[in-house]
Amino acid sequence: MKLIQSASTALALSLMLASGMAAASDPKCSGTAIEVIVAGKTVPVTCLGYFDGNLNGNSTSWTSVRTDLAPWNVSVTGPAASSNMLSGLSNATTFDFSKTLYGDTVLGVHYGVIKVGSGKDAIKYNDVTAFYRFDAGTSGVLKIINNIDSISNATLYRSGVAAPVPEPETYAMLLAGLALVGVIARRRRSA
Secondary structure, three states: OHHHHHHHHHHHHHHHHHOOOOHHHOOOOOHHHEEEEEOOEEEOEEEEEEEEOOOOOOOOOHHHHHHHHHHHOOOOOOOOOHHHEEOOOOOOOEEOOOOOEEEEEEEEEEEEEEEEOOHHHOEEEEEEEEEEEEEOOOOOEOOEEEOOOOEEEEEEEEEEOOOOOOOHHHHHHHHHHHHHHHHHHHHHHHO
């Protein structure tokens, strides 16, 4: 029985390593590490996993990020724009990208230390990046709440765009069109 458990553990580990997932993926990554509030309500956050290193999407790490985000069908074609990268977040409780995030949003957060468990049984994983995904909706998100002390930096990989607000002229054209349709219908009825 012990041999079967060891073999299955080895197989699982080799599959993780072959898929680009680093050995630091052993701890369970949960969406509770960050909290996102949209329109006054907390939205579900999904975590892809913990990956070894500071994968902030810069010129030296973006190819690893591309591989790691492939299960979510997120296309990374080059280094992240500097406007999408936040550094110096040491022990920050909230962070933002100086813009409102909308719709399907994916970001990576680097942590210096992740502690799993408590007391003498606690295990520490050093220098890991977690990838998170959430729906920021149409009202958008400005700030993200961080629940892990050892945050270092964050990178935004995907966010939707705000729904355009029609100009007053658009409403005027709509009303004029409806009025014209009404006039034509009235003429046809009286003829």
